[in-house]
Amino acid sequence: MNNKMKIVVIGGSGLIGSKVVTNLRQRGHEVVAASPSTGVNTLTGEGLAEALAGAQVVVDVANSPSFEDKPALEFFETSGRNLLAAEKAAGVKHHVALSVVGTDRLLGSGPGSLSGYFRAKMAQENLIKASGIPFTIVHATQFFEFAKNIAQSATDSSSIRLSPVLMQPMVSDDVAAAVADVALGEPMNGMVEIAGPDQIRQDELVRQFLSATGDARKVIADANAGYFGIAVNDQSLVPGANARLGPTHFAEWLSRTTTQKTATEKQSAPASNLSGDAVKVVALLLCGIVFAALSLRNAAAGDSSTDKPKAAATTEPKEAKVTPLLSKELMDLPGKEGLMVTVEYPPGSSDPIHRHNAHGFIYVLEGSIVMQVRGGKEVTLTPGQTFYEGPEDVHVVGRNASQTKAAKFVVFFVKDKGAPVLVPAK
Numbered sequence: 001m002n003n004k005m006k007i008v009v010i011g012g013s014g015l016i017g018s019k020v021v022t023n024l025r026q027r028g029h030e031v032v033a034a035s036p037s038t039g040v041n042t043l044t045g046e047g048l049a050e051a052l053a054g055a056q057v058v059v060d061v062a063n064s065p066s067f068e069d070k071p072a073l074e075f076f077e078t079s080g081r082n083l084l085a086a087e088k089a090a091g092v093k094h095h096v097a098l099s100v101v102g103t104d105r106l107l108g109s110g111p112g113s114l115s116g117y118f119r120a121k122m123a124q125e126n127l128i129k130a131s132g133i134p135f136t137i138v139h140a141t142q143f144f145e146f147a148k149n150i151a152q153s154a155t156d157s158s159s160i161r162l163s164p165v166l167m168q169p170m171v172s173d174d175v176a177a178a179v180a181d182v183a184l185g186e187p188m189n190g191m192v193e194i195a196g197p198d199q200i201r202q203d204e205l206v207r208q209f210l211s212a213t214g215d216a217r218k219v220i221a222d223a224n225a226g227y228f229g230i231a232v233n234d235q236s237l238v239p240g241a242n243a244r245l246g247p248t249h250f251a252e253w254l255s256r257t258t259t260q261k262t263a264t265e266k267q268s269a270p271a272s273n274l275s276g277d278a279v280k281v282v283a284l285l286l287c288g289i290v291f292a293a294l295s296l297r298n299a300a301a302g303d304s305s306t307d308k309p310k311a312a313a314t315t316e317p318k319e320a321k322v323t324p325l326l327s328k329e330l331m332d333l334p335g336k337e338g339l340m341v342t343v344e345y346p347p348g349s350s351d352p353i354h355r356h357n358a359h360g361f362i363y364v365l366e367g368s369i370v371m372q373v374r375g376g377k378e379v380t381l382t383p384g385q386t387f388y389e390g391p392e393d394v395h396v397v398g399r400n401a402s403q404t405k406a407a408k409f410v411v412f413f414v415k416d417k418g419a420p421v422l423v424p425a426k
Contacts, residue, residue: 065390
């Protein structure tokens, strides 16, 4: 397949997806970066037919916003069925999916085990194999960029306890390049493995990462520690003999990454000293719910709203107050940034239906709030309780549970750098 093609990348705004999109465009192909932020939602089917019209290849690198057993399975089965049905209707000739080396070997159980996530990935792969659409499944090893996450998952006070299991990780740039190569090739109707050029033990990988980033925590090798709650051996996380190897070595990436981080930190002002313009930008990104609600209300009220006497203010709809606290580029997650705000709900305040083009983590400070995403249960949260919503979730309920008392919560978003955090939804 060397002629110019239309290629749709599902999850085209994420870490791998954005790199695949850039790679394929640089090779002269017409590429659609499909994600909920561009109006394509594999969970609901919204926008799929339009995006896939005339496409020869679909690359699916979307990931579940939750690693818990049931939500992950629901995500991969629902999105997989919707996507494959739309591909069949559009006459797509090659389906490429990104999965994980050792998926079929990571099915054990234990405290905090991610085995349910890997079972969900296997369910996704089985749907692809049964679809009748020519396919290639790309199994990749762990990414260099996840070294910090591995450390965090195993931290116990000032030490990190990790299995010395053998790994062969690779940089996300090389993952994207390999996926792009597969997309431009003929369907294999099978699986191809990709990995980094070097094998390294998990404890040593994290030890080197911590040393390079100035982290004083001690790494302790523990053969019984497992991998995210799963018992592993030296064959669990490494590819077979015929894997395609990326060119980037861990030491090279580590040197480049820490150098870039140091340079950025020197150039960056402290988050607490954000300029007025920066604060305005953060506010615009994070206060999308409030601004959308205000726009709707102002449109309904018309120009005469400015003529209302102050005495009538008590009849106006109650609006949430959003205060930006922090905006920070996440150097360990290329292309991502963290945004933090507090939200204050007056008594009786509520939000319109919306979706965040981000991972959102909510922690209640005062009062009680009611939250619900489409397909989930309505929950009432009180101080100290938390709530999560992913980039695929449509937030159908968000309100103060009380008509007489205010509520306040803090939200931390992980989002694509420079992208709007709010996406309108129905």
